[in-house]
Amino acid sequence: MAKAARAAQAWRVYRQVSQPGSPGLAARLRTVPRMVGAVTRGQYPGMTKGKLAMLGLGVVYILSPIDIVPDFLALVGVADDFGVFLWLMASLLGESGRYLDWERRNIQGSVFPS
Known part of the structure; x- marks a missing residue:
């Protein structure tokens, strides 16, 4: 996905999270473990x-010390x-x-399941 498309996607999600009546950031983050469990169980x-x-x-890519573009290449790597x-x-x-x-x-x- 192109950088502009990623930024646009992030902006859309930010607007969704900040809309009145929409679940906030904390509620969405607390939901992730339940969602992962429901997906893995096929529910x-x-x-x-x-x-x-x-x-x-x-997640693995972000945490891994091995990158497609090495971090020592200044801004491009990061x-x-x-x-x-x-x-x-x-x-x-x-x-x-x-x-x-x-x-x-x-x-x-x-x-709700825990």
Whole structure:
């Protein structure tokens, strides 16, 4: 995904998070473990295990000392990590917001799984 597209995606998610009535940043982040569990158990149809695996690879890439573009190449090496970070955060926050909506529609009146 191009840098401009990642930035645009991050901006869209920021606008979603900041809308009145929309789940906030903290609520979305607290939802991520429940969402991951629901996807791995096959309970949440809104996200595939393949997309979950891609998000996991994004986390591994950010944490890994091995990069496609080495960090010692000044700004270019750090920019690829930042691009992956933007994509990862935008994807996680967007997906967790959709999961919260799905959870509210489908599990009303019951206790949410921990």
